[in-house]
Amino acid sequence: MEYAALKDINLVIPEGQFIGLIGHTGSGKSTLVQHLNGLLAPTSGNVYYNGADIHDKDYNKKELRSKVGLVFQYPEHQLFEIDVFSDVCFGPKNLGLDKKETELRAYAALKQVGLEDAYFYQSPFDLSGGQKRRVAIAGVLAMKPEVLILDEPTAGLDPKGRDEILDQIARLREETGMTVVLVSHSMEDVAKYVDRIIVMNRGQVMFDNAPREVFRHYKELEEVGLAAPQVTYIMQALKKSGLNVDTDITTIQEAKTSILNALKG
Amino acid sequence: MLRDITLGQYYQTDSVIHRLDPRVKLATTICYIISLFIVDNLIGYVIAGLFLALVIKLSKVPPKFMIRGMKSILFLLIIAVGFNLFLTPGETLVAFWKLRITKEGGRLAAFMAIRLVFLIMGSSVMTLTTTPNNLTDGMEKLLGPLKRIRVPVHEISMMMSIALRFIPILLEETDKIMKAQIARGADFENGNLIKKAKSLVPLLVPLFISAFRRANDLAMAMEARCYRGGEHRTKMKPLVYHKRDGIAYGVVVCYLALCIIFGKILL
Amino acid sequence: MGIIETKDLVFEYIRRDEEGNVEGITRAVDNVNLDIKQGDFVAILGHNGSGKSTLAKHINAILYPTEGTVWVDGKDTSREENLWDVRQEAGMVFQNPDNQIIGQVVEEDVGFGPENLGIPTKEIWERVEESLKAVGMYEFRKHSPNKLSGGQKQRVSIAGVIAMHPKCIVLDEPTAMLDPNGRKEVIRAARALNDVEEITIILITHYMEEIIHANKVFVMDKGKIAMEGTPREIFSQVEKLKALRLDVPQVTLLAHELKKSGLAIPEGILTCEELVAALGRLNRRK
Numbered sequence: 073m074e075y076a077a078l079k080d081i082n083l084v085i086p087e088g089q090f091i092g093l094i095g096h097t098g099s100g101k102s103t104l105v106q107h108l109n110g111l112l113a114p115t116s117g118n119v120y121y122n123g124a125d126i127h128d129k130d131y132n133k134k135e136l137r138s139k140v141g142l143v144f145q146y147p148e149h150q151l152f153e154i155d156v157f158s159d160v161c162f163g164p165k166n167l168g169l170d171k172k173e174t175e176l177r178a179y180a181a182l183k184q185v186g187l188e189d190a191y192f193y194q195s196p197f198d199l200s201g202g203q204k205r206r207v208a209i210a211g212v213l214a215m216k217p218e219v220l221i222l223d224e225p226t227a228g229l230d231p232k233g234r235d236e237i238l239d240q241i242a243r244l245r246e247e248t249g250m251t252v253v254l255v256s257h258s259m260e261d262v263a264k265y266v267d268r269i270i271v272m273n274r275g276q277v278m279f280d281n282a283p284r285e286v287f288r289h290y291k292e293l294e295e296v297g298l299a300a301p302q303v304t305y306i307m308q309a310l311k312k313s314g315l316n317v318d319t320d321i322t323t324i325q326e327a328k329t330s331i332l333n334a335l336k337g
Numbered sequence: 338m339l340r341d342i343t344l345g346q347y348y349q350t351d352s353v354i355h356r357l358d359p360r361v362k363l364a365t366t367i368c369y370i371i372s373l374f375i376v377d378n379l380i381g382y383v384i385a386g387l388f389l390a391l392v393i394k395l396s397k398v399p400p401k402f403m404i405r406g407m408k409s410i411l412f413l414l415i416i417a418v419g420f421n422l423f424l425t426p427g428e429t430l431v432a433f434w435k436l437r438i439t440k441e442g443g444r445l446a447a448f449m450a451i452r453l454v455f456l457i458m459g460s461s462v463m464t465l466t467t468t469p470n471n472l473t474d475g476m477e478k479l480l481g482p483l484k485r486i487r488v489p490v491h492e493i494s495m496m497m498s499i500a501l502r503f504i505p506i507l508l509e510e511t512d513k514i515m516k517a518q519i520a521r522g523a524d525f526e527n528g529n530l531i532k533k534a535k536s537l538v539p540l541l542v543p544l545f546i547s548a549f550r551r552a553n554d555l556a557m558a559m560e561a562r563c564y565r566g567g568e569h570r571t572k573m574k575p576l577v578y579h580k581r582d583g584i585a586y587g588v589v590v591c592y593l594a595l596c597i598i599f600g601k602i603l604l
Numbered sequence: 605m606g607i608i609e610t611k612d613l614v615f616e617y618i619r620r621d622e623e624g625n626v627e628g629i630t631r632a633v634d635n636v637n638l639d640i641k642q643g644d645f646v647a648i649l650g651h652n653g654s655g656k657s658t659l660a661k662h663i664n665a666i667l668y669p670t671e672g673t674v675w676v677d678g679k680d681t682s683r684e685e686n687l688w689d690v691r692q693e694a695g696m697v698f699q700n701p702d703n704q705i706i707g708q709v710v711e712e713d714v715g716f717g718p719e720n721l722g723i724p725t726k727e728i729w730e731r732v733e734e735s736l737k738a739v740g741m742y743e744f745r746k747h748s749p750n751k752l753s754g755g756q757k758q759r760v761s762i763a764g765v766i767a768m769h770p771k772c773i774v775l776d777e778p779t780a781m782l783d784p785n786g787r788k789e790v791i792r793a794a795r796a797l798n799d800v801e802e803i804t805i806i807l808i809t810h811y812m813e814e815i816i817h818a819n820k821v822f823v824m825d826k827g828k829i830a831m832e833g834t835p836r837e838i839f840s841q842v843e844k845l846k847a848l849r850l851d852v853p854q855v856t857l858l859a860h861e862l863k864k865s866g867l868a869i870p871e872g873i874l875t876c877e878e879l880v881a882a883l884g885r886l887n888r889r890k
Contacts, residue, residue, distance in 0.1 A: 314884075332867075
């Protein structure tokens with residue numbers, strides 16, 4: 073039983089972009105990101121990193137994986153070391169770096185995810201869910217990737233934990249200028265962070281545009297089991313009720329301004 | 338790749354074989370395995386092959402499922418065949434370099450291969466047509482008399498059915514953890530034996546932790562649903578022999594008789 | 605007395621070091637008093653670690669109170685002779701869909717509970733059928749649970765509980781690991797049971813949009829009940845919810861923000877229609 077999990081994917085990801093990759097379970101989004109660091113090889117077609125075909129015979133896959141860091145769903149399930157710090161050292165150590173450089177990188181990565189020093193020598197299994205996830209993300213960051221891909225980084229966290237992780241990722245991107253791909257099934261979560269949204273459905277790219285452009289298709293999105301942020305629906309309904317508001321809105325703040333203006337005018 | 342193991346994978350469809358009592362299927366499988374070791378001539382294997390083909394046909398399971406299951410024992414098969422082929426003394430057929438294939442070796446190797454293939458296919462027919470729960474029920478019932486000598490038959494069968502349910506989940510999990518560690522630069526393929534063994538730590542630790550967490554969750558879920566061992570328990574699908582089961586037993590006896598007559602005594 | 609009642613419920617975890625000495629005591633549930641009526645749809649909210657799951661496990665007699673008492677249908681859960689009655693009357697659905705399905709085939713899993721209760725075979729089949737129909741999973745009865753989606757697996761788990769004919773079902777974060785579609789499926793199934801079968805539902809969650817239909821909401825923090833009321837009463841306290849590490853639906857948040865900037869709209873707006881109506885009134889008045 074063979075079927076195409078991905079079909080006709082043509083994407084260019086420029087350096088430094090912040091991308092939201094959206095799709096429901098089984099849409100192919102996780103399969104797609106595993107192609108980006110060479111964990112999966114395409115049945116047909118090519119994947120290029122910085123212009124080089126990653127499936128060329130002499131292409132260094134190991135180096136690619138350090139450049140394109142992939143954080144899996146529930147990444148805390150991959151923790152195994154005796155303490156947090158050694159776990160984060162695992163990645164750089166695999167790259168063959170010396171002890172000093174490894175530890176420097178691990179330290180920097182743990183700082184980047186905002187974990188306090190007090191936790192460094194604790195067993196990763198004694199931490200809370202949100203902290204474990206930070207450690208796991210640090211484990212990938214310690215390889216100093218140029219592109220960071222996170223597969224559902226907020227799954228299973230509570231609302232505050234979710235916001236904290238997303239804020240941390242946004243800050244990280246600002247500081248380092250890293251390219252970030254955020255895989256999610258929630259438009260609402262990513263809308264306020266990303267520059268570009270790629271919507272996947274049945275292994276194909278359905279939309280690929282700026283968030284406000286994508287949300288204009290809220291009806292089509294609904295048909296494939298995704299929803300635009302609630303605020304999009306509110307603005308559409310207000311417009312229909314005769315209030316002259318801007319329907320291309322993606323965040324609460326914008327909505328507030330637009331409604332206040334409409335009521336004034 | 339890991340999903341290719343058919344053992345313990347139920348193929349859902351409706352057929353005579355699916356409807357048979359699991360005790361019949363268990364007994365038949367055991368008889369079939371015995372029969373494979375009784376016969377030692379071509380006619381015997383033809384009979385065994387026809388019997389297997391008939392059962393597979395009746396089971397309505399696409400044969401490719403069984404062939405897929407063979408892949409997992411290919412390595413074993415090659416070794417067994419190789420040993421028999423090259424190491425059996427006797428009349429030389431072909432010889433090159435230091436290796437020589439004898440007539441007896443060829444015969445033994447061929448029979449060994451047939452035996453192994455039939456054995457695996459025969460047992461996968463059983464697992465493909467019987468839900469593991471049903472299978473363990475059958476086992477529980479067949480082994481029932483052992484309860485008297487304090488063998489925890491119910492607990493063993495419950496453990497087996499849970500293990501079977503979680504094997505695919507844990508395999509998938511293994512695959513996921515492996516990928517996650519490869520993404521962190523782990524190398525599971527290269528290096529000498531010690532290095533390879535060491536490289537398994539990042540895979541096995543998370544896997545064990547996950548297995549324990551699952552076991553803990555499952556135990557809680559079972560308790561919450563009033564599980565308290567085999568006592569006071571009724572069965573949703575109690576095992577009752579039907580007419581077809583009697584017929585099946587008859588067929589198996591005939592088959593065994595044929596095997597003994599043609600596969601052993603006559604030639 | 606309601607179907608579930610707790611009085612001064614306290615639960616403490618004792619942490620031990622490697623030698624088994626007591627390192628410290630964590631109070632996971634701290635003086636909780638609940639009184640839940642038969643047929644209610646109750647939501648318990650709280651961030652991770654607020655004690656809501658620990659509380660839930662008391663209702664099913666998986667945990668016993670350190671202090672205080674829990675009654676299910678008038679039966680004290682800490683008394684051994686009540687154990688099986690309590691577990692039968694208060695069913696429980698857990699978070700991870702994979703770790704609570706015992707059967708290899710959907711219908712066998714649903715039959716597991718009744719088998720444990722010693723129900724006669726014929727009746728087990730009837731119960732399995734009605735339970736699977738109640739959650740809309742009857743057509744999947746012969747399937748392997750491994751092939752189902754997360755939402756479907758959770759519905760099977762719910763059916764497994766219904767088959768035990770409980771008076772109340774505790775759902776402990778049943779949607780935390782599901783995608784939006786799966787979440788909707790599960791909540792719809794829970795609401796239908798409440799409406800049609802009048803089974804008391806206790807839904808533990810941190811998704812705010814799931815509690816809109818509850819008759820009563822409890823918000824937990826640090827093991828205590830921090831807020832309690834109808835969804836509207838709860839949602840009208842946006843700042844307090846934020847302080848408790850929870851968020852509010854975007855529509856409620858937007859209404860709150862608009863109110864803060866001086867518009868005369870009511871607090872605790874729950875749906876898009878309500879906001880449109882409120883703004884419509886303002887627009888006409890102008």
